[in-house]
Amino acid sequence: xxxxxxxxLFVLFLPLALVFTxxxxxxxxxxxxxxxxxxxxxxxxxxxxxxPRHFESMVATVVLSVGVTATALAVSTVAGLFLVRNRxxxxxxxxxxxxxxxxxxxxxxGFLVILLAGRQGLIGxxxxxxxxxRIVFAYSMxxxxxxxxxxxxxxxxxxxxxxxxxxxxxxxxxxxSLGAPGWRVVKDVLLPALKPxxxxxxxxxFATAMGAFGTAFTLATNIxxxxxxxxxxxxxNANIAGAxxxxxxxxxxxxxxxxxxxxxxxxxxxxxx
Numbered sequence: 001x002x003x004x005x006x007x008x009l010f011v012l013f014l015p016l017a018l019v020f021t022x023x024x025x026x027x028x029x030x031x032x033x034x035x036x037x038x039x040x041x042x043x044x045x046x047x048x049x050x051x052p053r054h055f056e057s058m059v060a061t062v063v064l065s066v067g068v069t070a071t072a073l074a075v076s077t078v079a080g081l082f083l084v085r086n087r088x089x090x091x092x093x094x095x096x097x098x099x100x101x102x103x104x105x106x107x108x109x110g111f112l113v114i115l116l117a118g119r120q121g122l123i124g125x126x127x128x129x130x131x132x133x134r135i136v137f138a139y140s141m142x143x144x145x146x147x148x149x150x151x152x153x154x155x156x157x158x159x160x161x162x163x164x165x166x167x168x169x170x171x172x173x174x175x176x177s178l179g180a181p182g183w184r185v186v187k188d189v190l191l192p193a194l195k196p197x198x199x200x201x202x203x204x205x206f207a208t209a210m211g212a213f214g215t216a217f218t219l220a221t222n223i224x225x226x227x228x229x230x231x232x233x234x235x236x237n238a239n240i241a242g243a244x245x246x247x248x249x250x251x252x253x254x255x256x257x258x259x260x261x262x263x264x265x266x267x268x269x270x271x272x273x
């Protein structure tokens with residue numbers, strides 16, 4: 001690199017540096033400072049461990065996010081492989097329908113869950129006819145799980161399909177020609193080849209579920225996840241420092257998941273939505 005190239009590189013880098021500073025560094029620094037200015041000082045960052053409600057909320061959020069991620073990966077892998085390996089009339093329409101939930105905000109998804117499993121929902125109406133009792137779970141962690149899974153599957157299935165399209169079918173044929181049973185082909189050929197897609201889409205799914213707010217807000221009757229806890233501390237308890245410290249902790253947990261995913265996959269993993 002010649003010395004005359006530095007001014008040009010500086011001009012190209014300057015907009016990125018300004019945007020990164022204005023929209024990431026400064027807000028994050030401000031939130032971090034606010035989190036330590038409450039009556040508890042820096043100890044506010046330990047409230048996630050010392051305050052039972054905060055700790056239970058964190059555990060519930062992590063468990064929910066892990067469950068959604070695992071389920072989305074399982075469903076999307078089967079569906080993605082089927083769609084990649086098979087061509088049939090209406091395939092493009094089916095793929096479009098499977099990815100359509102990406103167009104919905106969290107509030108709309110929460111409303112759809114209410115229509116499905118709310119007090120006047122479809123499941124409740126059917127169960128009332130069959131067993132004389134309405135099954136209602138929209139306003140619980142089960143309802144939130146369904147909502148998160150609804151918007152997670154499209155994110156995962158697109159990544160899995162993109163990864164599956166790069167797999168050379170000759171590898172599977174070679175394994176079968178050597179006498180490998182079907183489960184060994186899946187275990188030794190398909191799953192290792194799909195690993196980068198699993199890691200990347202799993203990280204996206206986990207991070208999105210950790211920070212999703214709109215769906216939880218719509219269904220929040222018996223739900224206590226970390227985004228809702230932050231909202232409650234800020235709006236109902238006027239605990240701005242506590243909300244800020246919990247926000248930083250939530251961000252760190254999500255960042256750690258993305259960092260681990262990037263280390264495992266060796267590629268850049270980003271969050272969308």
